[in-house]
Amino acid sequence: MDNRTDEERAELLRSRSREAFDAQAPTYDESVQGDHARRLYPHVLAEVARAVASSPAPRLLDLGCGTGALAELVLGEIPGACLGCVDLSPRMVEATRERLGGRAEVLLCDAERLPFHDGSFDAAWCNDSFHHYPDPERAAFQAWRVLAPGGTLVVGDAWQPAPARAIMNAWMPHSREGDVRIYSEAEMRRILGIWFSDVSWRRAGSTACVAVARKGT
Secondary structure, three states: OOOOOHHHHHHHHHHHHHHHHHHHHHHOOOOHHHHHHHHHHHHHHHHHHHHOOOOOOOEEEEEOOOOOHHHHHHHHHOOOOEEEEEEOOHHHHHHHHHHHHHHEEEEEOOOOOOOOOOOOEEEEEEEOOHHHOOOHHHHHHHHHHHEEEEEEEEEEEEOOOHHHHHHHHHHHHHOOOOOOOOOOHHHHHHHHHOOOOEEEEEEOOOOEEEEEEEOOO
8 A cells, every 4th residue: 555645756756767868868869768769859840940930039938958958959949049948857957958058947856846926938848758747737726827828738648549648658657757647638738737828738749749828718
């Protein structure tokens, strides 16, 4: 019987994620561990660029930035952007700082406890990390909170059809990477829809999805 509190279980998941991604950081951009995230890059990049197309100097936030590879692509597509990046893994934060230099503010922190003021960003994205969050509703709220009215959150994440998803979710508690849950379309819409006024969802290939959530004005 597991006698741990919810917060103790959440911290165990965070610790697993931190340790796993610290270990993966040196090879993440080329290894199989980062392959799923890399395949999502063009989908997330396109949605972020679309969300801020009318702004010459948008304020952007990368939630779970990893090595900063996607953030670098975003800066190339939106050169006038002011960028913030956060990650739970110290080694990933180091990699992002080395990659981006002074082009972004890169912080070591939990996406469920963002250290930014309300309304600080015009758009944010979370690529292949949402399924690691012990409290996805809290993470969604934090993203909503730090976005300005009319701001956009783009979530690229893992997806599986119902039978495979059930099998994988039964295995998730034993994951060494701190995985929590792969969400169905209905679950993702519900979580984001608690705070965001408009949520769209689509598949991106056979094992991924992209959700776009917009904050009301």
